[in-house]
Amino acid sequence: MSGAQNHARKSWVLLHVGNRRFALPAESVMELAPPVRLHNFPHTSRLIAGVIVRRGRIVPVYDVAPVLCGRESSVHRFYLIADRAFGTDAGPDATEASAIPVNGECELATGEMQPPQENAPPYFAGTLAIEAENIDVLDLQKLVSAVRDNPSATNHAEPRP
């Protein structure tokens, strides 16, 4: 197996958002946090539902369900905490822990990422074929940027108290 193939066949964390499964690179995932208090305060950043506190750190929570599934979901009580890169296309300047509400059913899988489907949104980095299912691999950085650059992608335009 070549170096490139070795890189492509790696571990992924599969998570449920709404009634769909998505994948994140396992190396970017820090932990699956139990249901903890979601804190909120006024802000105007789209997609941010609030913050949680984990291990002494304040972690922003991205409510990605409306973007990925078209609606809010009430079953998301756990938080998958992953690193999100900040910076430009030339390369990330820094990373920050970020949380995604999930339903708690997460699993580890190994697979080779295939290119994204035609006309897939830019925040899908590729697909994984697992258990006869094509699972979209999320690019958290692009997902958030897409919403910021295209407000119609979500309804969170008002300050969120």
Added chain:
Amino acid sequence: MKIAMQDTAKSRRSRSTEALILFCIGTQTFAIAADAVQEIRSTDSLATAAVEMELAEVPKVRHLVERSHRTYYVVSGCVHFGLRVTRPTLVLILRQIRTAVLVDSIERMVDVPKVHALPQAFQGEERQWYRGLTYLEDRVIPVIQPNGFLTPEEFARLDRASKSIEARHELEGAVPA
């Protein structure tokens, strides 16, 4: 009501902590550095000194007050933070910045060991509003950036409006009754 900020209190505190004033606007609690607040007055006590002003470009300011020969612009905390409008009872008059802020109540003063940086995920106006977040008794409370209430452009607009109000008052005063 007048609560004077005691400079001596600062010296009593450990250098590793920071004194914050917790205040409420609606149901939301905010924090501001105690050092950033000159005084806290009731709205009633300032009512006679307040001059009405209305500027479409800066709708969060509807009054100005003169304090110690300086003009302070009174910012509605509700409008600034996009919260449901309430009936504020207190005014925080800031130190070194010509801003006063309408708030609903003062919760208390606290010493906190750390103000966390605002996560990079927050990219909206809140980056001007807050200098960070503090975690206190299972609550995450935004810590206000005192100079984030009004931009230099807003100050310039308000100063122009204030001068025209002053000129109008002088003119009215000069006209015999």
